[in-house]
Amino acid sequence: MKLLVVEDDVRIADVVRRTLQEGGYAVDVVHTAPAGVEAFEIETYDLVVLDLMLPGLPRGGMDVCARIRDLNQDIPILMLTALDSTRKRVEGLDAGADDYLVKPFHLVELLARVRALLRRAPRAQAPILRAQGVALDPATRTATRNGRTIVLTAKEFAVLEYLMRNAGHIISSSELITHAWDSNYEGYSNVVQTYIRYLRQKLTLSGEVEIIQTRRGAGYVIVADT
Known part of the structure; x- marks a missing residue:
């Protein structure tokens, strides 16, 4: 399966990429909101890991999420945020995210949430x-x-x-x-x-x-x- 990671912090993006690759996934990484939209328009992905605070668009990750949902209603989106507030979490979910993780997070939890979202995806086939x-x-x-x-x-x-x-x-x-x-x-x-x-x-x-x-x-x- 192929995943897209949109994260402006290069260090975090690299850790997330290596963790997902070690989990058996192919991973593309971009660092800005416009690059995230462009990557999704060009490539086919099974899941998106999306940071909330991204440069390049007025609402950052919210705008990327909304655009992805315009293109694909089914693809799972896991939103990452350093803002542990109910309002921001609700905004992310309302924008189309399926789940969220608050930074800092444990990498094992990241993998578990990715697996759970992929299992629940409408396009997913039988578990085994x-x-x-x-x-x-x-x-x-x-x-x-x-x-x-x-x-x-x-x-x-x-x-x-x-x-x-x-x-x-x-x-x-x-x-x-x-x-x-x-x-x-x-x-x-x-x-x-x-x-x-x-x-x-x-x-x-x-x-x-x-x-x-x-x-x-x-x-x-x-x-x-x-």
Whole structure:
């Protein structure tokens, strides 16, 4: 899943970004209200972490939140604020935020609230994703196949989760990079092929059907259970 963080404090933004990435999410970060609006208009995100006090627009994060809601009624928005006042919290929720965190906050709580919002999102699918004997639980970040535990890195989990959420559909390498890596990714070109190989090695024992199939010239697909 891909998240957008809009936070003008560079130090806080970096900590939030690293925390979310360690949680298995691809993360884009911008530091002003106009940049937040522009990023959302250009890219596709699954959740937005939005600071309240942002430069560049008259009401800062409130204006960004309102604009996002104009474009998308369903995407979860977690608002960050240093102002622990009922009025500001109400204003943020009225502007379209789904939840808020008051600074300073614990990073484990940030991750918990992100997971909770993603689970509640209207576009979210079943809590546990299943296909070809694999069960993937986004809430606990765990995976099994035919009852055995599969230990995945955060990036492996992100790639497999996106493929399983789109089971039955061919997903191109560029689409996987868009959703499992951030927009500033400039790594090696065969990174998707490498991670698909890692996943196949971990998911498939001798005699088992290969869960991730290659459609040459098109991408990868996990066949949905019928």
